[in-house]
Amino acid sequence: MEDKGRESVMLPFGFDYYRPKSLEEAVTRFQQADQSLKEPMYFSGATEFLTLGRINQVYTEAAIDLKGLSEGKIIQFDQGYLVLGANLTLTEIEEANVFPLLTSTSKEIADHTARGKITLGGNICGQIFYREAVLPLLLADSQMVMVGPEGIKVKPIHEIFHERLLLQRGEYLIQVATESRYLDAPFISIKRRQQWETGYPLITIAALIMENKLRVAISGLCTFPFRSKEMEGALNNLEVSPQERIHNALASIPGPILHDVEGSSDYRLFVLENLLVDVCEALKFGERE
Amino acid sequence: MKLHTIHLNVNDEEQKVTVRSGDTLLYTIREQLGLTGAKPGCLNGDCGACTIQVDGWPMKSCLMMAVEAEGKQITTIEGLNNTPIQEAFVHHFAFQCGYCTPGFIMNGHSLIQKKPDADDSTIKEWLESNICRCTSYIEIEKAIKFALGKNKPSS
Structure with a gap:
C-alpha cells in the first residue's frame, strides 16, 4: 500500500x-x-x-528548469515594444495587465491557482494543443525570442508558429515582443466550454481590430490554435451581408474540426458561428454607418 | 534514482530533506515532514485539496516538485493559527466531510492577504480553483466574505 x-x-x-x-x-x-x-x-x-x-x-x-533565467521574467517596454518573459506565470501577466487582450485570454486558462504556476512559454510550447495564450500574440504579429545552440534568434510569430512553435532541437522560447500599438487596439476574447467555468474549451476565440480590419484567432476548433488569413479575408469582405461573411469564414477553416468528448464537430461549428456573430457585435464590426 | 538534498522553509522553519527529482511537494511535506494537512485528491491540479501557500500565493502542491520549492516560503495549513479565515470557517460551518477544507482555507487565506478588497467576481474566480464534493460552496463563500470583512481595517 x-x-x-x-x-x-x-x-x-x-x-x-x-x-x-x-x-x-x-x-x-x-x-x-x-x-x-x-x-x-x-x-x-x-x-x-x-x-x-x-x-x-x-x-x-x-x-x-528555465525558471531561474532572469531574462524570462521581464515585463518591459523597449523601443516601441512590450517585452514579456516566457517564464512569467499567467498570474503575473494578469496582475501586471500590460497587454489587456493577453490578460483576458489567459485569465480563462485552467483556474486561478494553477495559473500561478503555468507560464506563458509553457502554455505556448505545451503538448496540450489548446495553447490559448498564443492567440493574442498571433493577432498582434508578435516577435518570438528564442535561445538555442546558434545563440539568440528573433522571428515573427507567423514564420515560426504553425500549429505549434517550431523550435529547433535545443532551442527554447525566452521572450515575446509585441508592438505597443496593439496593446490598446479594440479586442474581445471569449471562451466557451461544454460546462462549468474552468477547464478546457469547446472553442476559445480572440479578436482584435487593427486598421479597421478584424483579426481572429481560434483554439479548440482544430487540433491546433490558428489565425487564418482566409477566414479573416471572408470576415472583412464588407461587400456581402454579415451572415454571408460568417458563412464564408466557416468554409475557410484550415483543418478538420475536432470531434471529441468536449463536443461534436457539428456542435463546434454551431458554437463558432455564434461566436463570430458575438465578436462582430461586441466590436461593432461591419455595422453600416 | 536521482536524489537531491535540499532546504525547504516550511511554516517559518528550515527543513533539510532528501528528495527524488520527481517527488511532488505534496508528497514531500506529507510523507517526509509529516504535515498531512494538505490532502492528496486528484493529483492532477484539478481539485485544490492539496493547496498550500508558496511566497504568499496559493499553490497546488501536486503541481510543484519539491526541488522547485527551494528558496521559497512555504506555508501549510499547520502554519495557520486562529486566522480570520479559520474562525470564519468554524463560524459558518463551511465544511461537511472536511477533506477539501485545508485547501479552501489556504486559498482563502491567500485571497485575504493578496486581495483584501476582493469583489464578488474575484472571490468566485479564486474559489473556482477548489472543489468540494459535499457542495458546501454557499457556506464557504459566506466564510470567505465574513473573513474579508473582518480583515478590513475598521473606519
Whole structure:
C-alpha cells in the first residue's frame, strides 16, 4: 500500500534536474544531456510535465528548469515594444495587465491557482494543443525570442508558429515582443466550454481590430490554435451581408474540426458561428454607418 | 534514482530533506515532514485539496516538485493559527466531510492577504480553483466574505 501511495504522488521515472542560471548554461545542459541520450526537455512552470509525466505521456532523463533565467521574467517596454518573459506565470501577466487582450485570454486558462504556476512559454510550447495564450500574440504579429545552440534568434510569430512553435532541437522560447500599438487596439476574447467555468474549451476565440480590419484567432476548433488569413479575408469582405461573411469564414477553416468528448464537430461549428456573430457585435464590426 | 538534498522553509522553519527529482511537494511535506494537512485528491491540479501557500500565493502542491520549492516560503495549513479565515470557517460551518477544507482555507487565506478588497467576481474566480464534493460552496463563500470583512481595517 505504501508503495502504491508513493507512486501516486511522484513521477514514475527518474531524471536529472537542472536549474541553469544563464541562457548559455541552459543550452549547454541540453546539449550534454542530448549527447548522453537522456531525451532532455526544457520546462518552466512544469505543470504539464507533472500531469502528463504522471501518466507516462512525457518522459525525460534530464529536465532543464528555465525558471531561474532572469531574462524570462521581464515585463518591459523597449523601443516601441512590450517585452514579456516566457517564464512569467499567467498570474503575473494578469496582475501586471500590460497587454489587456493577453490578460483576458489567459485569465480563462485552467483556474486561478494553477495559473500561478503555468507560464506563458509553457502554455505556448505545451503538448496540450489548446495553447490559448498564443492567440493574442498571433493577432498582434508578435516577435518570438528564442535561445538555442546558434545563440539568440528573433522571428515573427507567423514564420515560426504553425500549429505549434517550431523550435529547433535545443532551442527554447525566452521572450515575446509585441508592438505597443496593439496593446490598446479594440479586442474581445471569449471562451466557451461544454460546462462549468474552468477547464478546457469547446472553442476559445480572440479578436482584435487593427486598421479597421478584424483579426481572429481560434483554439479548440482544430487540433491546433490558428489565425487564418482566409477566414479573416471572408470576415472583412464588407461587400456581402454579415451572415454571408460568417458563412464564408466557416468554409475557410484550415483543418478538420475536432470531434471529441468536449463536443461534436457539428456542435463546434454551431458554437463558432455564434461566436463570430458575438465578436462582430461586441466590436461593432461591419455595422453600416 | 536521482536524489537531491535540499532546504525547504516550511511554516517559518528550515527543513533539510532528501528528495527524488520527481517527488511532488505534496508528497514531500506529507510523507517526509509529516504535515498531512494538505490532502492528496486528484493529483492532477484539478481539485485544490492539496493547496498550500508558496511566497504568499496559493499553490497546488501536486503541481510543484519539491526541488522547485527551494528558496521559497512555504506555508501549510499547520502554519495557520486562529486566522480570520479559520474562525470564519468554524463560524459558518463551511465544511461537511472536511477533506477539501485545508485547501479552501489556504486559498482563502491567500485571497485575504493578496486581495483584501476582493469583489464578488474575484472571490468566485479564486474559489473556482477548489472543489468540494459535499457542495458546501454557499457556506464557504459566506466564510470567505465574513473573513474579508473582518480583515478590513475598521473606519
